[in-house]
Amino acid sequence: MAGENMSCKHTTCTKLRPGDFSDDGSQYVITTPDLPAPWISFLTNGNYCALNSHLGGGFSFYRDHRLHGVLQRSLHQSTADLPGRLFYIKDEDTGAVWNANVHPIGKFDAFEARHGVGYTLITSRYADVAAKLRYFVPQDVDAELWKLELTNHSPRPRRLSVYSCAVFSLGNVSLYEGDTNFHSLFHKISVGPQHIRAKHDFWFPEYGWSEHGRVWPYSVFLTTTAKPDRLLTDRTAFLGAFRDFHNPVGIESEWLPAGTGQHLAGVCQWRITLMPGATWRTDIAIGIQARDAEQIPANLQSSAWHDTAFDATRRWWRELFAPIQVQTPDADINRMMNVWNKYQLMVNFHFGRAPSYFHKGQYPAMRDCCQDAFGAIPLAPALAKQNLQRIAQFFYADGQACGGCNRAGLPEPPSLKVDLPLWFVLAVADYIRETGDWAFLDESFPLMDGGQSSVYAKMVAGLTRMLDQRGPHGLPLMGKGDWNDAANMVGAQGRGESVWLAQFLYLAVSEIAPFLQRTGDTALLDRCRVRAAEIRRIVNEQCWDGEWFVRAFRDDGRPLGVRGEPEGFIWINSQTWAVIADIADRDRLNQCQDSVERHLGTPAGLMNLAPAYSRYDPSIGLITAFRAGWKENGAVFSHASAFNVVARALLGRGREALDLYRRILPAGKDPARYKIEPYVFAQFCAGPAAGAGTGEGAYHWLTGTAAWMFRAMTDYIIGVRPQFDGLLIAPAVDPAWREFSMQRVFRGAKYNFHFRNPTGVETGVKQILLDGQQITGTLLPLPTAKNHSVEILMG
Numbered sequence: 001m002a003g004e005n006m007s008c009k010h011t012t013c014t015k016l017r018p019g020d021f022s023d024d025g026s027q028y029v030i031t032t033p034d035l036p037a038p039w040i041s042f043l044t045n046g047n048y049c050a051l052n053s054h055l056g057g058g059f060s061f062y063r064d065h066r067l068h069g070v071l072q073r074s075l076h077q078s079t080a081d082l083p084g085r086l087f088y089i090k091d092e093d094t095g096a097v098w099n100a101n102v103h104p105i106g107k108f109d110a111f112e113a114r115h116g117v118g119y120t121l122i123t124s125r126y127a128d129v130a131a132k133l134r135y136f137v138p139q140d141v142d143a144e145l146w147k148l149e150l151t152n153h154s155p156r157p158r159r160l161s162v163y164s165c166a167v168f169s170l171g172n173v174s175l176y177e178g179d180t181n182f183h184s185l186f187h188k189i190s191v192g193p194q195h196i197r198a199k200h201d202f203w204f205p206e207y208g209w210s211e212h213g214r215v216w217p218y219s220v221f222l223t224t225t226a227k228p229d230r231l232l233t234d235r236t237a238f239l240g241a242f243r244d245f246h247n248p249v250g251i252e253s254e255w256l257p258a259g260t261g262q263h264l265a266g267v268c269q270w271r272i273t274l275m276p277g278a279t280w281r282t283d284i285a286i287g288i289q290a291r292d293a294e295q296i297p298a299n300l301q302s303s304a305w306h307d308t309a310f311d312a313t314r315r316w317w318r319e320l321f322a323p324i325q326v327q328t329p330d331a332d333i334n335r336m337m338n339v340w341n342k343y344q345l346m347v348n349f350h351f352g353r354a355p356s357y358f359h360k361g362q363y364p365a366m367r368d369c370c371q372d373a374f375g376a377i378p379l380a381p382a383l384a385k386q387n388l389q390r391i392a393q394f395f396y397a398d399g400q401a402c403g404g405c406n407r408a409g410l411p412e413p414p415s416l417k418v419d420l421p422l423w424f425v426l427a428v429a430d431y432i433r434e435t436g437d438w439a440f441l442d443e444s445f446p447l448m449d450g451g452q453s454s455v456y457a458k459m460v461a462g463l464t465r466m467l468d469q470r471g472p473h474g475l476p477l478m479g480k481g482d483w484n485d486a487a488n489m490v491g492a493q494g495r496g497e498s499v500w501l502a503q504f505l506y507l508a509v510s511e512i513a514p515f516l517q518r519t520g521d522t523a524l525l526d527r528c529r530v531r532a533a534e535i536r537r538i539v540n541e542q543c544w545d546g547e548w549f550v551r552a553f554r555d556d557g558r559p560l561g562v563r564g565e566p567e568g569f570i571w572i573n574s575q576t577w578a579v580i581a582d583i584a585d586r587d588r589l590n591q592c593q594d595s596v597e598r599h600l601g602t603p604a605g606l607m608n609l610a611p612a613y614s615r616y617d618p619s620i621g622l623i624t625a626f627r628a629g630w631k632e633n634g635a636v637f638s639h640a641s642a643f644n645v646v647a648r649a650l651l652g653r654g655r656e657a658l659d660l661y662r663r664i665l666p667a668g669k670d671p672a673r674y675k676i677e678p679y680v681f682a683q684f685c686a687g688p689a690a691g692a693g694t695g696e697g698a699y700h701w702l703t704g705t706a707a708w709m710f711r712a713m714t715d716y717i718i719g720v721r722p723q724f725d726g727l728l729i730a731p732a733v734d735p736a737w738r739e740f741s742m743q744r745v746f747r748g749a750k751y752n753f754h755f756r757n758p759t760g761v762e763t764g765v766k767q768i769l770l771d772g773q774q775i776t777g778t779l780l781p782l783p784t785a786k787n788h789s790v791e792i793l794m795g
């Protein structure tokens, strides 16, 4: 394919790049199909989820990607970008064949794709036929809607055959895709003049094969607005033997071949004659409904309804994003904060750790779900509460948490990861600071091992279970992994201890303390305080390596992350969380942050640890088996870097906080190296040890980075932090930021914060005017009106 580059208008990036944000940031405009990787978006209403590339590639599922597949994903989707959502056009007079979505045939005279919030628009042109495509998932129907509009720009009438092609994999995705022939035997297909419906009568409600096969409780449909001349349900008949999507045999004959539906596809053919200047349109809806639903919603066959749904969907997203807006001196930050970071947050919120384009996807893990809720709390507290309510159902009576918090209501075993319950404490505390919804503590949810208990009881059980677990140094046990999942052997024998977890526990104690106080649980409060003081002492006396904190002690007692080790002598999290937990004096905290930049800093962000391990170390585990420079083994880990932005801001190191924030922003990276989307945070990009691969982005979209980058900006850089009794104002910025503002809803009131920084300080507040009245200190009281204006003078 050929394509043009356009130069980047961003201040920090001098590279050429094949796209850019629209001026208002609401769209990312891609000017060539020829990208280093498919650049995708997740189109979703929270239930139906369609991954869609800039060329219409991608797949879809409903609620749980393992149980309810709709459009097929393929093993190499990230490189082949197929099957996807394809439109073929054949000129019946010349025999020319191309794709309106350009891919896979790749012929085009003009191309542009725009990813917007919840939709993708593609425009293309070939042989004087212009195509406009639109893909989106409407707010209130569990379907993906495709539109194709063709206009004849040539002086002669055009006789065209238009084909749309979708390939399905219904129900249990991995079983279906692992054994398509067998699973295809259970399809029940019905075809009408303008629709296809497919049921699948062999399905497991678990994540794998079991004894209990039953019918899939859903059916999938495809319906169109313009009546097709022919419909085909057999992928093999469409493609033909020895063929693929580049040259399907089905479009070589004037009529589609007949098919039986062995390998389920939905192919439509329209035969149209377009007069010069004329436009033709069809819309397609592919969706999911109850297996026994009587009919497909009739409005899906009306183009006018599709357009109305599109406008409503865009409005819905805009309204969802409205409660928080920022205006900073940095256009990239504004675009991320006001649009794309929020969008990524919501995608994570609904589908955290589902598949991205570059990995198969796992389950919605508790640690991640809690962080995703944390990200969404200021923006959509009511929605965030729904997730907390779901997470609350994945505990055992003894405080153990499940690894996954699935949306299918399936039981989950207790997790081997020891830190999970503490994330719940943090997320619930954050939610209550945001909303004042103390009653949430009393809401009761079932326990995995029977009975039920309140949110409060679950928090207490999770924390107390960990309180007295002590290894040889008196620190919490690391078991088979904490935040660093892959450091799974450090404490596998039951003696290794985690310094990071100790810091996290110290923080969790201070988070839960107000709840214990309020409930009058003074005995537990005292126990927590005594243990916290002990942890603080041990961390400072036994875990300080002179310039930074040790990461852990292994089962055999040897420290991990200390000077003198040839590899992995410093790990990031025990430095960052020392600050977040405020577990040492300022000098020491500042010193360990200096060490972080010195040893872990790269132009793209901070490495997870350094130097990367070059060989497997059984006393540490899987993390040392990753290729050096990749994933947690020395990659630049955006998620952990985002934690560190918070730490820098908490120390008042505003310039450095913002500098790191900017380094993680995808917009400033060289796309030829980074390869993946410039509008989405990646979980990591390959670190210096990756050699030629350094800088390559990976595990995009579904990462806790989104939540932490968002909160790092609102709460720690701009520095407006909800408290139980008001809003704390504590900005930490680059001195070059002389003026910035944020609109934020808090407890139902709309606040307009306007910061001035005339003397160019990094932190510090000289004066706060609340509705024109000066207040004492930096804590704004709870709102007393629907609107408040706050003028902050830094200095």
Ligand code: GLC
Pocket (backbone or CB within 6 Å): 353, 365, 367, 368, 482, 483, 484, 485, 486, 632, 639, 683, 703, 704
């Ligand atoms: C990913 C996981 C997160 C984990 C981290 C390090 O970000 O989603 O849960 O803590 O990797 O393993």
